[in-house]
Amino acid sequence: MTKPDNSAREIAADVAAGRTSAVEIASAALGRIEAAKSLNAVVTTDPSRTLADAAAVDDRLRAGNAMPLAGVPIVVKDNIWTGGWRVTQGSRLFADFVAPQDAIAIERLRKAGAVVVGMGATSEFASKGVTTSPLFGPTRHPLDPTLTPGGSSGGPATAVAAGLVPLAIGTDAGGSSRRPPAHVGVAGFKPSYGAIPYGPGFAEPFFGLSVIAPIATEVADIALAFEAMADVDPRDPDSAGIAQTADDPAGLRIAFSPRLGLDVAVDEVVAEGIASAVARLAATGLCITQRDPVWPAGATEDAIMPLQHAGLAALHGDTFRRDPAAFDPDIAGQIKRGLSWSGADVAGALVASAAIANAFAAFFTDTDLLLAPTVPCVSWPFTQLGPDTIGGRTASPRAHAVFTSFVNHARLPAISIPCGVDGNGLPFGLQIIARRGQDRTLLRAARQIEAQLQA
Structure with missing residues (x-):
């Protein structure tokens, strides 16, 4: 090739x-x-x-x-x-x-x-x-x-x-x-x-x-x-302006959270690789302190997944009822669950989503960037929804996705950049998260962090 x-x-x-x-x-x-x-x-x-x-x-x-x-x-x-x-x-x-x-x-x-x-x-x-x-x-x-x-x-x-x-x-x-x-x-x-x-x-x-x-x-x-x-367009009512300038990374307040403040498993090679990368960044003069976001009680991906299931059911539920075999079996299962959720269940997921966004907003009142893993593990067989184990624990099918979805619910910018590989040469990434609207500052900082990790 x-x-x-x-x-x-x-x-x-x-x-x-x-x-x-x-x-x-x-x-x-x-x-x-x-x-x-x-x-x-x-x-x-x-x-x-x-x-x-x-x-x-x-x-x-x-x-x-x-x-x-x-x-x-x-x-x-x-x-x-x-x-x-x-x-x-x-x-x-x-x-x-x-x-x-x-x-x-x-x-x-x-x-x-x-x-x-x-x-x-x-x-x-x-x-x-x-x-x-x-x-x-x-x-x-x-x-x-x-x-x-x-x-x-x-x-x-x-x-x-x-x-x-x-x-x-x-x-x-x-x-x-x-x-x-x-x-x-x-x-x-x-x-x-x-x-x-x-x-x-x-x-x-x-x-x-x-x-x-x-x-x-x-x-x-x-x-x-x-x-x-980027930039606002009247055809999308949700399009929004963002900061036009990019702050110097040298003056940013940067936090590192090894598990994003969550009680979740991480493979040892990933945890050590992320910590080593952060130590290298700190040695270059970046101001990095270890600090976790504080999440509301019950803040898990399970709490917000009804929104995805209900959304799929709203769009494709009628077709599913007529012909469930038309769908990927895993997607059919999500649609079926979505059809079973009550209005209160979906509203509860919206409440959880808003609470996650508020927790992130509180975190970023005195922090500019947050460093965390992108993934807790490396790749697994394509025949499986997820790895069998992560960090020595039996893993659920979504355990590989624990570090990313909260960022979407807070509507923040985030980037993953290569950070290291395991003993078989399989990569994992460092996630860098910023306050909403600070996309250009995030990208400027990511360019500097990328260069330092590649040096």
Whole structure:
């Protein structure tokens, strides 16, 4: 498999300078995708459309247009509307759906010169912690094909980690674009809720939580993509402005929480790797103190999961009643549970969600950044929903996801960057979390932390 030699920034510079063309870059990316079919990271390609779009970018450059992402090939998660492309959500129900228009984020990326080269695999309705679907089967880890990259943005994350493209676009409603990057050794950014407009697109089961999330090998490429996509748009009533400036990391108050203040298991190699990375950062002069968020009683992922189940049931419950076999069995189980929740159950989950957001808000009154694990373990067999054990304890199917979903409920920005590997070379990630609206400060700090960890 031939990997791209350049970052998204370098590709854009080369295309803009005429050292190569968008068509040449797109053709090479399509060749890498074809050669890596066994990974099942990219589930739909349309070479003629891709090459026509690339040619249009070259024409725009010749006409004098400046584009910060000129010719950069991107993979888009298979639940984000990309006009003219088949977008399936990994579901048999949408196997033939063709998006009638671009989501605002994709529209902006194309305006910036990016070229869509494929749709990245997702679990059905992006609602599962491994990337496998009834339509396309399992996506495999680029370092070990017997393992999963996690989910639900496993296709985009794997496409970047395998070198198929330098940049991919996922979604994140509970960690879907932070955990897979952590498992495959790349970076994944969850912006503040509303920082990047969401939609037009499919109805969302994750009400008020899901965001568009760039994934790349370098934080600088994530920042470039974020700047192309961010800003208010009247078509999305939840889109919101964020701070325009980025504070110097040297002056930030940084906390480290080894388990995010939760009574959860973490594999020893991950715990030691995270602690070692934080110690290295502190040695560079960053002001880091160990401190945990204080959560309300009963704050667990189980307390908020009724929102996902009820959302799926609201959207697909009627179809499930008619034909439950149409769904991934794990998704069918979630829909069935969603149909069983009472209104009081769902309201209770909303109360829990608000309490989690308030706890995070209190934490960030005197803290600027929070360092924590992205995942408590490395990847596991793709045939399982989660690892059998974590930290020596028997693990529930969602125990691998304990460190990410609270961030979504607080609508905060967070990024995962590579932090270390276990004895088999399997990666894990460091999660950096900031106050809502401080996306640019977070990205600036993440670039510095990335450089220090790579030194």
